[in-house]
Amino acid sequence: MTSELERLFEHLRFPSISTDSRHVADVRANAEWLQGQFEEMGLQTELHETPGHPVIVARNERVEGRGTVLIYGHYDVQPVDPIELWDSPPFEPEVRDGRIWGRGGADNKGQHFVHMLGAEKTLKEEGELPLNVIFLIEGEEEIGSPNLVPFLNMHKDDLACDIIAVSDTGMVAPGVPTLGYGLRGITCLEVMVKGPSGDLHSGVYGGCVANPATAAARMVASLHQDDGKIAVEGFYDDVIPLEHWEREMWTKVPGTADEDFLKTTGSPEPFGEPGYTMAERLWARPTIEINGFGSGYQGEGSKTVLPAEAMFKLSCRLVPGQDPAKVQQQVEDHLRKNLPTGVTVEIHKGHSGKAYHNDPHSSYGKAAQRALTTSFGREPVLIREGGSIPIIQDMKEILGADSLMLGLALPDCQIHAPNENYSVENFQKGIEMSRELLKELSKI
Numbered sequence: 053m054t055s056e057l058e059r060l061f062e063h064l065r066f067p068s069i070s071t072d073s074r075h076v077a078d079v080r081a082n083a084e085w086l087q088g089q090f091e092e093m094g095l096q097t098e099l100h101e102t103p104g105h106p107v108i109v110a111r112n113e114r115v116e117g118r119g120t121v122l123i124y125g126h127y128d129v130q131p132v133d134p135i136e137l138w139d140s141p142p143f144e145p146e147v148r149d150g151r152i153w154g155r156g157g158a159d160n161k162g163q164h165f166v167h168m169l170g171a172e173k174t175l176k177e178e179g180e181l182p183l184n185v186i187f188l189i190e191g192e193e194e195i196g197s198p199n200l201v202p203f204l205n206m207h208k209d210d211l212a213c214d215i216i217a218v219s220d221t222g223m224v225a226p227g228v229p230t231l232g233y234g235l236r237g238i239t240c241l242e243v244m245v246k247g248p249s250g251d252l253h254s255g256v257y258g259g260c261v262a263n264p265a266t267a268a269a270r271m272v273a274s275l276h277q278d279d280g281k282i283a284v285e286g287f288y289d290d291v292i293p294l295e296h297w298e299r300e301m302w303t304k305v306p307g308t309a310d311e312d313f314l315k316t317t318g319s320p321e322p323f324g325e326p327g328y329t330m331a332e333r334l335w336a337r338p339t340i341e342i343n344g345f346g347s348g349y350q351g352e353g354s355k356t357v358l359p360a361e362a363m364f365k366l367s368c369r370l371v372p373g374q375d376p377a378k379v380q381q382q383v384e385d386h387l388r389k390n391l392p393t394g395v396t397v398e399i400h401k402g403h404s405g406k407a408y409h410n411d412p413h414s415s416y417g418k419a420a421q422r423a424l425t426t427s428f429g430r431e432p433v434l435i436r437e438g439g440s441i442p443i444i445q446d447m448k449e450i451l452g453a454d455s456l457m458l459g460l461a462l463p464d465c466q467i468h469a470p471n472e473n474y475s476v477e478n479f480q481k482g483i484e485m486s487r488e489l490l491k492e493l494s495k496i
């Protein structure tokens with residue numbers, strides 16, 4: 053195994069699950085390890101405390117008159133449940149079939165590490181980087197970056213940059229370099245439906261009091277029409293429609309035809325808003341998804357119970373034009389309006405983030421395209437992304453800089469799921485891509 057891969061494995065062995073308080077010490081240990089890596093590269097490095105998990109900032113010595121790129125990443129990861137579905141333990145990385153298996157491989161340790169290794173190689177070979185570089189690696193992306201916005205505001209001058217580079221997105225197919233120029237936004241809600249004061253015998257009381265599970269199911273069902281369109285009043289009002297050139301361009305993106313998405317997802321047929329391809333629905337249309345639903349008996353066999361409560365969690369993916377707070381309110385109003393009789397409801401508003409969009413043909417976008425072409429040997433495709441990295445729009449607003457999204461996660465990388473994996477080829481080519489990117493950006 054190369055020493056570069058061995059070092060990525062060290063990174064992957066930290067169970068840095070930001071949402072789980074049992075892992076606070078692991079998240080910190082990972083941050084300290086990262087700090088050590090940057091120090092060994094010879095960069096000035098700071099570990100910043102926040103009310104949550106630490107932020108790592110590392111930079112080369114600033115040279116006046118040179119451009120500055122900020123390279124963003126996150127060292128926190130998602131929980132590993134359901135653990136029994138992993139083929140190898142999530143925090144014991146290994147290589148099989150040209151892939152690195154382990155939590156955080158693609159999202160995001162393996163992707164930001166290529167930029168660290170690229171800078172390190174250039175520093176070793178050239179003695180310096182061709183422009184000012186600031187690494188900003190946070191530990192709370194997977195929980196909505198609650199402490200990064202205040203951090204950015206506090207350190208605005210220190211973090212001033214011309215452009216941001218992020219590898220935390222997808223690559224449409226192996227060997228097809230991919231430049232992302234959009235991300236969906238997000239807004240989350242948690243809903244608790246309550247009925248009787250305690251669980252009841254479903255024979256003794258069933259039929260004379262409302263069942264919260266039934267009520268919750270009706271509320272969830274009310275969110276969509278049968279054809280997949282969202283039924284919440286005003287939901288689509290502010291959506292900026294797709295441009296003709298994007299629709300045209302996306303028909304030629306390999307690996308993103310409806311059949312490809314069906315193959316990757318294992319779903320029997322397409323679903324969603326009428327009038328759009330699957331790629332268009334993913335990259336440019338808003339959604340409401342149920343992320344969790346619970347009530348009643350979940351164990352083996354049957355239990356005749358009328359549960360006292362039911363809960364569901366949902367997230368809306370948003371597109372340019374939509375205001376997360378407004379959509380969150382529209383969804384809350386819709387749920388209250390569609391509350392069945394006989395139950396009460398509590399609705400908790402969760403985290404939100406705006407969608408992001410840039411011009412892939414700007415001088416920076418073209419520099420990124422050249423770097424991808426050189427390192428992967430073919431021209432990149434230009435896509436928007438279905439996922440969200442809300443801090444990217446925040447950085448646009450606070451630092452005034454756009455983000456180049458150079459995705460290295462393949463469609464079957466299984467991020468947030470069991471058997472997350474990262475292509476060894478993308479790891480190796482990613483290091484070259486990062487070096488080319490610094491070169492290209494320094495010419496602007």
Ligand code: BES
Pocket residue numbers: 159160193194195196220221222238405437438439440441442461
């Ligand atoms: N790296 C992902 C986002 C992503 C994945 C963008 C694939 C494009 C393609 C990121 O780590 C993530 O999972 N973000 C969360 C954000 C949320 C917790 C605020 C998401 O999209 O669910």
Ligand code: ZN
Pocket residue numbers: 130159194467468
């Ligand atoms: Zn993620």
